[in-house]
Amino acid sequence: MDFRNKGGAGMKAAVILFPGMNCENETLRALKAAGFDADLLRWNTKKEFSHYDCFVLPGGFSYEDRIRAGVISAKDPVMERIKEEANSGKPVLGICNGAQVLIESGLVPGFSNEPQMALAPNTNPEIGGYYCVWVRIKPVMKRRNAYNLLCRENDVIDIPIAHGEGRFTTREDVGRIKDLIAFQFCNEYGEVEDSFPTNPNGSLLSIAGITNREGNVLAIMPHPERASFEKQTLAYGFKTLGLNIFKSMKRHIEEKK
Amino acid sequence: MKVEMLVRLRIPDTTAITAKQVLERMGLDVGSLKRADYYMFEIGGDEKEFSRKIAKVDVLVNSNKHIAQIGLSADGMVSVLVKNSDDKCEGLMHTLTQRLGMKEIKSIQRGVLWTMDCGKETAKKATEQLLYNRHFQEYKIIGGAE
Numbered sequence: 001m002d003f004r005n006k007g008g009a010g011m012k013a014a015v016i017l018f019p020g021m022n023c024e025n026e027t028l029r030a031l032k033a034a035g036f037d038a039d040l041l042r043w044n045t046k047k048e049f050s051h052y053d054c055f056v057l058p059g060g061f062s063y064e065d066r067i068r069a070g071v072i073s074a075k076d077p078v079m080e081r082i083k084e085e086a087n088s089g090k091p092v093l094g095i096c097n098g099a100q101v102l103i104e105s106g107l108v109p110g111f112s113n114e115p116q117m118a119l120a121p122n123t124n125p126e127i128g129g130y131y132c133v134w135v136r137i138k139p140v141m142k143r144r145n146a147y148n149l150l151c152r153e154n155d156v157i158d159i160p161i162a163h164g165e166g167r168f169t170t171r172e173d174v175g176r177i178k179d180l181i182a183f184q185f186c187n188e189y190g191e192v193e194d195s196f197p198t199n200p201n202g203s204l205l206s207i208a209g210i211t212n213r214e215g216n217v218l219a220i221m222p223h224p225e226r227a228s229f230e231k232q233t234l235a236y237g238f239k240t241l242g243l244n245i246f247k248s249m250k251r252h253i254e255e256k257k
Numbered sequence: 258m259k260v261e262m263l264v265r266l267r268i269p270d271t272t273a274i275t276a277k278q279v280l281e282r283m284g285l286d287v288g289s290l291k292r293a294d295y296y297m298f299e300i301g302g303d304e305k306e307f308s309r310k311i312a313k314v315d316v317l318v319n320s321n322k323h324i325a326q327i328g329l330s331a332d333g334m335v336s337v338l339v340k341n342s343d344d345k346c347e348g349l350m351h352t353l354t355q356r357l358g359m360k361e362i363k364s365i366q367r368g369v370l371w372t373m374d375c376g377k378e379t380a381k382k383a384t385e386q387l388l389y390n391r392h393f394q395e396y397k398i399i400g401g402a403e
Contacts, residue, residue: 075279077282104390117392118394
């Protein structure tokens with residue numbers, strides 16, 4: 001299927017590309033399949049952001065992960081513009097390296113301008129460093145957010161991860177962030193298990209994705225754009241439930257308009 | 258007995274250059290900024306012999322692009338050692354003791370040593386605002402003037 005010209009009229013998404021990110025095209029494709037009219041914008045763009053309904057920071061290795069994954073991008077002036085848009089209620093989705101940028105910028109969980117969490121190196125009893133595998137996640141439905149509107153309570157989403165620093169952790173009060181968890185690693189029955197391989201990176205509370213308090217900014221380590229099309233999932237016998245995360249974002253914007 | 262080793266790049270260190278640029282943009286002038294991988298080995302055995310051996314282990318030091326230095330030099334600059342709090346160095350320990358037969362190693366610590374040409378207070382700000390994340394790392398300031 002060719003989604004290049006199938007963007008949704010009127011619903012505009014911007015994919016923000018920092019140097020070294022490399023998942024921009026597949027993210028654009030997923031956004032277009034979900035019904036967005038999506039543009040790719042570079043980090044140094046002068047383009048007006050107010051024309052866009054949502055923003056996506058894709059995966060990759062921005063600034064070669066120098067110092068810590070995502071931290072250089074998090075300090076870039078464009079993040080101040082993204083923060084303004086997020087504060088106005090627009091959805092901001094960070095996938096993998098994009099999630100690392102959102103965590104380092106403090107946008108998620110968003111209690112202050114300082115980072116209140118970290119995406120630390122994986123703890124994995126079998127493979128140190130970068131880990132690339134299909135895992136399962138489940139949406140946490142007790143709290144509505146911009147990314148679970150089209151998910152169902154019992155959904156088990158088969159989805160790939162590909163990261164070396166994806167372990168959500170914090171020295172904050174865990175109680176403060178518990179309610180913000182949007183997706184958790186789970187087994188094939190949708191049960192959360194804190195042990196490897198169900199929790200593939202040692203994340204606190206099996207967190208795969210977490211939002212800010214308002215639920216419009218999501219940092220998610222697995223790649224929903226890689227579980228959105230049959231050509232990606234069919235060989236494994238999986239469904240394309242990753243696309244529902246993008247479609248939920250669109251539904252959220254429609255509801256707000 | 259403890260042996261400390263620093264491993265620096267001979268070639269331009271793009272991470273240090275980027276870090277300095279970001280700190281300048283954040284309004285922090287740290288003067289020159291250098292970065293080195295830091296290792297601390299607790300060993301049983303001859304210190305000199307071990308130091309000679311470890312500086313040639315190509316898992317840690319590629320002589321085409323790295324320079325190894327045993328011990329921390331007191332050059333008057335301020336240094337900040339950033340370590341991941343729960344890094345047990347298990348993989349490196351296994352490689353050095355099992356594959357390379359360096360059985361004298363009892364434990365390993367590692368981190369990144371940032372060296373700056375500025376006061377301690379500026380170094381502290383640079384560290385807390387950019388060079389470390391308190392949720393999984395710790396840091397220690399070494400040397401330097403107030």
